[in-house]
Amino acid sequence: MSGSTLEIKDLHVEIEGKEILKGVNLTVKGGEFHAIMGPNGTGKSTLASAIMGHPKYEVTKGQILMDGEDVLEMEVDERAQAGLFLAMQYPSEISGVTTSDFLRSSINAHREEGDEIPLMKFIKEMDAAMDYLEMDKNMAQRYLNEGFSGGEKKRNEILQLMLLKPAIGILDEIDSGLDIDALKVVSKGINKLRSEAFGCLIITHYQRLLNYVTPDYVHVMMQGRVVKSGGPELVERLESEGYDWIKQELGIEDETVGIDA
């Protein structure tokens, strides 16, 4: 089975009237792992949120296409149905809704009406994925993300990724706040999905995750644009030299979106 293609063309995005993304171009295909790196405040989460359709982010120019279909015309749930998944940097807490009920609703949302997943099958799949991610089973009965530690929230995002098996996964800072053991577990979960049918966009400002999940392509974002792209060797250079050389090369003083280049 060949995968899907996500194309981002000249994407401009505003939050509350302030332009954050200033022309992003990127294509992710099934089977490919892309990493987006860059210091804080350079527009990485904005890109992820705009792709998924966060209500606060307004696309003012450019295109997002999923297998040629216009994603910007789709509601958020339709984007998920089309195969997009975003593991969020700050997942919402939803009181009164158990994680397990939420997971089942999510899975059923991807199935036809009348073809809902049988309860026992669901529990088996959920338990297996939770075991794989070394999660405490009690979490399934806790309210969604409520009172979860940072690490629990991240694992919960990966749990959803594993159960929903999207065509394109976008992982926003999935590594932040994780200790090394948790990082290994989360990486194991991501790597398990690696196939021709799955494309992944990994957003991080650390290199450490990329030691466990090797990207095929690496992009650096600054000032709301992709300013440099390369292969895995770029990760090593960033690890040893930091971002300054890129800034020098491009004559950038403040890499954040705040001040125009």
Add this chain to the structure above:
Amino acid sequence: MSVELVDKYSVDYITAFSKARQEPQWMTDLRVAAQQKSESIAMPKPDKTNITRWDFNTFQHQANETERVSSLVDLPDHIKKFVDLSKQQHNLLLLKNQTNVHQALAPDLSDQGVIFTDIFTALAEHSELVKKYYMTEGVQVDEHKLTAVHAALMNGGAFVYVPKNVVIDEPLQAIFWQDDAELALFNHVIIVAEDNSEVTYVENYLTSHQETKTVANVIAEVFAKDNASISFGSVDHFAHGTTTYINRRGIGQRDAKIEWALGQMNDGDTISENVTHLLGDQSVCYAKAVSVGRGDQTQNFTAKIVNHGKHSDGIILQHGVMKDSATAIFHGIGKIEHGGTKANAEQESRVLMLSKHARGDANPILLIDEDDVTAGHAASVGRVDPVQLYYLMSRGISKQEAERLIIHGFLAPVVNEIPITSVREQLTDVIEGKVY
């Protein structure tokens, strides 16, 4: 009563009604005295709701012929679903049009002296016991016109008595089914839990009607003696045409515990007050309530706990969902009386607005006459959080389903407290029906 009502329900009428039921004389006297008072005393004035135009006068006091219920299996579905028929033994009381049509109590409970029956049977068989608690220490006849009219016209109810040291594990369930559209329910429930006893009671007010004009005037008086525990659950679901007054009163003695879990799902204009007096030291009350307002209904809810006892603990939690052009106010009142040292009064009232035209308010009040206490309140009125919706929808869940999840989650803290599974499921169903 209004002038027309006094004419219609005269002293003669009331006396005849009482005699026809072979009530004890004290009850006939109480009714007559209440009828006479009802002319002169004023209607209640619920804070921030004008009820002067509410119709408390259009109703029938007695039902037309009521068909008996030969077996629970033959109940219509909308009533039957509240009963868990898979169970061997029910502790169940079913009143249809205020007539006791089914009554069951586990034999070991009746052997221990537990009473669970309709109010008329209780008056016949346990007159002195009922007299001790009927509108004496709890709700007063002359609190206002509606309590007086209630006392004059009371036409049904339940009586629960749990003797000392008796612990009842299986909940008692009372279903008050108004099948006759015009029949008013002047329903009176009394629960007495003697020292060290425990009981869980759940009541359902159900109807087969929508628009016919009538009235519900419901009082429950709940007495938890020393170290007794009463858990009281309800699903109120009177119809759109029913103008409703509900007064649930609790009194807790030393080390007593009273827990309310109220599903306030009426479709018509409603005043519902739930007041608990924690008289005894270390007594505890949790007053939890959920409500859904829809259509054009106006509702006024009061959850109030008065801490008299030292170290008494009162916690109020009210969650309401408002849609269409419904209006509701949620009063949360925590009162600590002088002498209630180390008492605690907490409350939380939250209103979720689903429509631009709905109106919802939370009105938290703390009244404290003692220095050495703890108290706190939280109140909010808000809409469904768009970022929560986004999160759920980003997993493929439709907007409607995402809203449904958020609303159920919002009401869960109370719904999950309803003690009988079938009733809890039905409350969820009723909520579903009201919200969509």
